[in-house]
Amino acid sequence: MALLEVSNLSISFGGLRAVDNFSLNIEKNQLYGLIGPNGAGKTTVFNMLTGVYRPDEGIIRLDGQDLVGKKTIEINQAGIARTFQNIRLFGQQTVMDNVKIGLHNQYEYSTLTGILRLPKYHSMEKAMNEKAIDLLKVFELEDKADYLASNLPYGQQRKLEIARALATNPKLLLLDEPAAGMNPNETQELMDTIRFVRDNFDMTILLIEHDMRLVAGICEDLTVLNFGQVLAQGDTKTVLKNPEVIKAYLGE
Amino acid sequence: MSFLSYLINGLSLGSVYAIIALGYTMVYGIAKMLNFAHGDVIMIGCYVVFTLMSQYGVHPGISILAAILICTCLGVVIEKIAYKPLRGANSLAVLITAIGVSYFLQNLALLIFGADTKSFTSVVNMPPLHLAGGKLTISAVTIVTVLSCIVIMIALMLFIRKTRAGQAMLAVSEDRDAAQLMGVNVNGTISLTFAIGSGLAAIAGILLCSAYPTLSPYTGAMPGIKAFTAAVFGGIGSIPGAFVGGLVLGIIEILGRAYISSQLSDAIVFAVLILVLLIKPTGLLGKPIQEKV
Amino acid sequence: MKTGIKNMKKEVRGQLITYGLVIGVFIIVQVMLSLGMISNLMQGLLVPLCTYSIVAVALNLCVGYLGELSLGHAGFMCVGAFSSAFFTKCTMTTGLNENVRFFLALLVGTLTAALFGYLIGIPVLRLRGDYLAIVTLAFGEIIKNVINVLYIGRDSAGFHFGMKDETSLGLGEDGEVLVNGAKGIMRTPHQSTFTIGVILLLISLFVCFQLVNSRSGRAIMAIRDNRIAAESVGIPITKYKLLAFTISAAIAGIGGVLYAHNLSTLTAQPANFGYNMSIMILVFVVLGGMGSFRGSVIAAVLLTMLPEILRGLADYRMLIYAIVLIAMMLFNWSPKLIEFRKKFIADVFKKKEKEAA
Numbered sequence: 001m002a003l004l005e006v007s008n009l010s011i012s013f014g015g016l017r018a019v020d021n022f023s024l025n026i027e028k029n030q031l032y033g034l035i036g037p038n039g040a041g042k043t044t045v046f047n048m049l050t051g052v053y054r055p056d057e058g059i060i061r062l063d064g065q066d067l068v069g070k071k072t073i074e075i076n077q078a079g080i081a082r083t084f085q086n087i088r089l090f091g092q093q094t095v096m097d098n099v100k101i102g103l104h105n106q107y108e109y110s111t112l113t114g115i116l117r118l119p120k121y122h123s124m125e126k127a128m129n130e131k132a133i134d135l136l137k138v139f140e141l142e143d144k145a146d147y148l149a150s151n152l153p154y155g156q157q158r159k160l161e162i163a164r165a166l167a168t169n170p171k172l173l174l175l176d177e178p179a180a181g182m183n184p185n186e187t188q189e190l191m192d193t194i195r196f197v198r199d200n201f202d203m204t205i206l207l208i209e210h211d212m213r214l215v216a217g218i219c220e221d222l223t224v225l226n227f228g229q230v231l232a233q234g235d236t237k238t239v240l241k242n243p244e245v246i247k248a249y250l251g252e
Numbered sequence: 253m254s255f256l257s258y259l260i261n262g263l264s265l266g267s268v269y270a271i272i273a274l275g276y277t278m279v280y281g282i283a284k285m286l287n288f289a290h291g292d293v294i295m296i297g298c299y300v301v302f303t304l305m306s307q308y309g310v311h312p313g314i315s316i317l318a319a320i321l322i323c324t325c326l327g328v329v330i331e332k333i334a335y336k337p338l339r340g341a342n343s344l345a346v347l348i349t350a351i352g353v354s355y356f357l358q359n360l361a362l363l364i365f366g367a368d369t370k371s372f373t374s375v376v377n378m379p380p381l382h383l384a385g386g387k388l389t390i391s392a393v394t395i396v397t398v399l400s401c402i403v404i405m406i407a408l409m410l411f412i413r414k415t416r417a418g419q420a421m422l423a424v425s426e427d428r429d430a431a432q433l434m435g436v437n438v439n440g441t442i443s444l445t446f447a448i449g450s451g452l453a454a455i456a457g458i459l460l461c462s463a464y465p466t467l468s469p470y471t472g473a474m475p476g477i478k479a480f481t482a483a484v485f486g487g488i489g490s491i492p493g494a495f496v497g498g499l500v501l502g503i504i505e506i507l508g509r510a511y512i513s514s515q516l517s518d519a520i521v522f523a524v525l526i527l528v529l530l531i532k533p534t535g536l537l538g539k540p541i542q543e544k545v
Numbered sequence: 546m547k548t549g550i551k552n553m554k555k556e557v558r559g560q561l562i563t564y565g566l567v568i569g570v571f572i573i574v575q576v577m578l579s580l581g582m583i584s585n586l587m588q589g590l591l592v593p594l595c596t597y598s599i600v601a602v603a604l605n606l607c608v609g610y611l612g613e614l615s616l617g618h619a620g621f622m623c624v625g626a627f628s629s630a631f632f633t634k635c636t637m638t639t640g641l642n643e644n645v646r647f648f649l650a651l652l653v654g655t656l657t658a659a660l661f662g663y664l665i666g667i668p669v670l671r672l673r674g675d676y677l678a679i680v681t682l683a684f685g686e687i688i689k690n691v692i693n694v695l696y697i698g699r700d701s702a703g704f705h706f707g708m709k710d711e712t713s714l715g716l717g718e719d720g721e722v723l724v725n726g727a728k729g730i731m732r733t734p735h736q737s738t739f740t741i742g743v744i745l746l747l748i749s750l751f752v753c754f755q756l757v758n759s760r761s762g763r764a765i766m767a768i769r770d771n772r773i774a775a776e777s778v779g780i781p782i783t784k785y786k787l788l789a790f791t792i793s794a795a796i797a798g799i800g801g802v803l804y805a806h807n808l809s810t811l812t813a814q815p816a817n818f819g820y821n822m823s824i825m826i827l828v829f830v831v832l833g834g835m836g837s838f839r840g841s842v843i844a845a846v847l848l849t850m851l852p853e854i855l856r857g858l859a860d861y862r863m864l865i866y867a868i869v870l871i872a873m874m875l876f877n878w879s880p881k882l883i884e885f886r887k888k889f890i891a892d893v894f895k896k897k898e899k900e901a902a
Binding site for chain 1: 752755756759760761762763764766767769770771773774775776777778779780781782788836
Binding site: 285286334337338339340341342343344345347348349351352353355356358359360362363477480481484513515516518519522523525526529530533 | 614694880
């Protein structure tokens with residue numbers, strides 16, 4: 001059974017079919033790419049997968065669990081975490097606290113415990129700090145732990161967003177243009193990091209990306225979206241040679 | 253008959269709310285902010301007329317024109333100094349600044365005119381209308397107020413439909429960035445919106461004080477908030493909505509005062525606001541706003 | 546490991562400095578009081594100073610940390626004041642120990658304000674931004690209006706309620722009017738002292754500091770910084786908004802209790818519980834710095850005392866506040882100024898690096 005099963009997903013905005021009959025299966029531990037020209041509906045797919053939008057039709061299953069109609073919070077708890085195309089960090093909090101907010105549902109203690117600093121507060125905070133530092137190390141952000149998130153350079157903000165998403169302990173990680181705004185060196189580094197996350201966290205990753213070097217370099221399978229419809233689907237090499245795909249990217 | 257006269261009073265008060273609500277709704281639609289100081293512009297307009305008429309014996313017509321002119325300028329200046337630098341900033345910051353402006357105007361008036369309540373002389377100097385054999389009396393102010401409101405509404409609708417400036421306003425309220433790309437002068441349009449809204453506030457204030465002839469630095473605050481309620485009720489951003497919302501709210505307030513409790517009339521109006529926002533936050537005639545992710 | 550104030554975590558240090566400041570001022574005032582160096586007028590201000598500080602801290606939790614502007618905090622203060630004063634009035638003749646009674650009144654006031662905060666928060670917190678501000682304002686005004694037409698009396702038959710006037714209560718001969726509409730609650734004991742005020746302020750600060758530096762506090766600030774991202778990492782938005790709002794209302798209620806027990810007659814007027822008061826408190830919060838509890842206390846104290854010290858300035862006080870408020874908002878939030886500051890700082894850094902090289 002595939003980890004993520006999506007079938008016949010459709011949504012319209014004001015009569016315009018933004019995504020039409022979208023289907024996708026992702027196996028556990030796969031690195032999967034979702035590509036397509038601007039406005040093809042890629043982020044809309046992410047928004048449906050994470051419950052920001054409710055699809056008009058279709059089925060979304062994660063590990064066999066039906067997700068359509070669930071709220072964003074419930075979907076996160078079911079095991080999907082994401083990053084955003086336009087970075088959404090908690091800018092006025094430290095890098096460390098951003099990750100600790102991601103750990104919110106892993107390490108619980110009550111508000112009263114927190115206010116009164118009961119023993120459980122100390123043990124939980126200690127565990128959270130250790131876990132958060134471990135995650136930051138993966139992204140080489142541990143020496144920036146006390147910085148305000150909004151003061152990080154762009155590339156590191158993108159990394160911090162991934163670290164925060166990972167902190168929620170997901171089964172499936174959705175990355176929305178993780179390499180946007182990065183220079184070639186940073187992109188190369190990011191590719192290594194993504195592979196590392198997949199291997200070491202036993203993670204399944206679905207990513208949207210425009211940088212073809214990254215897509216060709218790390219994605220095993222691809223789905224190409226054009227005008228809301230699936231144009232091609234399959235293993236990366238075959239899909240990228242597909243004349244329809246080349247046409248859609250280069251134009252007539 | 254008493255019900256009918258309450259209804260007419262409600263229409264009159266509602267017309268004032270409608271004119272004030274126009275200022276809120278236009279500014280909200282175009283600048284996407286709640287101009288908390290709008291109510292205090294009303295108060296400034298009233299003080300201008302009061303000073304000119306009662307202290308210098310200026311003709312009411314000229315006093316009114318002066319008040320409209322001063323309020324128009326005031327609106328534009330407020331926008332330039334306090335709101336324009338914050339364009340694109342967090343909406344909480346804009347709102348707090350607007351509250352600051354409101355606070356400033358109130359305390360400025362307090363300093364200049366004193367805290368004591370002034371009795372305002374009505375600008376309408378005509379005999380009341382007697383109907384149904386003298387059983388129903390409608391004051392001239394009431395008639396002038398309702399008529400002014402209707403005229404203003406029609407003029408404003410025509411302005412927006414028929415003129416380039418009006419079309420620019422529509423464009424900016426739909427999508428500011430797109431309008432800018434299409435060559436619309438966004439800053440000019442926002443200034444114009446504040447100018448019109450504030451000019452209307454002066455008219456509304458004068459009508460309000462002619463009907464309820466007391467004037468203090470806090471005169472504008474409550475009607476301002478209630479008119480905002482009216483704008484929300486009708487659907488913020490919608491001009492016909494402001495009209496409908498204003499009238500309904502005015503009638504609710506007067507009937508509530510007459511039949512439920514005079515002390516609770518404000519509470520009733522606010523309860524209406526809360527109900528509307530909770531049941532249909534977009535108001536009667538408003539459009540929903542979607543947040544982009 | 547070294548100990549000492551320099552090696553402490555930043556947040557802990559900030560917290561201790563604030564407590565130290567409050568206690569320091571308290572001791573100085575006590576010494577000055579015993580030496581008779583404080584005028585009667587100033588003595589009369591001591592409890593209100595604590596009251597405003599507490600409410601400002603409460604509002605800062607709501608505005609600075611939750612990121613929602615409430616214009617109804619005077620309403621929560623009003624609820625705390627009236628519920629506690631009502632309790633005190635009811636139990637005055639029972640022979641209850643005075644201190645126990647005050648403590649119970651404090652609990653009653655705080656919990657009632659919390660309950661109102663919770664009940665009002667459920668519908669209100671669904672709204673965003675400007676709408677939320679205006680609806681909290683509406684609730685605050687409704688609370689004030691309703692209290693002004695509320696009549697409660699008691700006789701041997703029990704409690705009587707009315708919304709019209711004193712006589713409509715239909716009290717027996719042994720009856721006593723407890724809440725008398727617009728005339729409020731009369732002849733309540735003065736029990737608020739400066740010492741109690743300072744203790745309550747310290748408790749309020751403690752609760753707020755510990756809250757924002759805990760798991761729940763981080764969740765609250767996450768919602769403020771980016772609601773959509775907070776949802777995406779599984780933070781239950783409504784729960785934490787409601788939590789912060791309720792605690793904020795409860796602390797405003799504490800301020801109300803202190804306020805009520807500093808007066809012999811408690812009435813709800815626009816000046817004390819109207820939205821002008823809410824805005825006054827907001828001025829303290831903004832001038833003290835949104836997100837800084839210490840700033841709120843300092844601003845509340847300074848801005849309340851200044852006009853008393855500089856008599857000539859009293860007339861201009863509000864106007865100056867307004868101008869400073871607008872100027873501070875523009876300085877702190879104008880996108881252009883923020884960019885300018887960032888550039889400026891970056892330039893300074895570059896120069897230093899060059900000099901170093």
